Amino acid sequence: MVYKIAFKKSVSRDLKKIDRDQADRILKKIEEELPSQAGSLPLLTGKFAGLRKFRVGDYRVIYSILNDSAIVLRIGHRREVYK
Secondary structure, X not given: OOOEEEEOXXXXXXXXXXXXXXXXXXXXXXXXXXXXXXXXXXXXXXXXXXXXXXXXXXEEEXXXXXXXXXXXXXXXXXXXXXX
């Protein structure tokens, strides 16, 4: 199944904290790979139970699946994104 990608408004703040080249790379990977892989990527546990993660180097894209859409909730470095 191919998912539509949607972004929460707060994601733009997350991207401003990231180097421009890295942010472009992350967005490109999201557009290319996430629509087809969204349903098969790992589920998170603990306080983030029910959400999923997508790895792009040292950065993580935290998203949720709703019907036929993958909604990106957070983007951040792996040591900060889960806080």
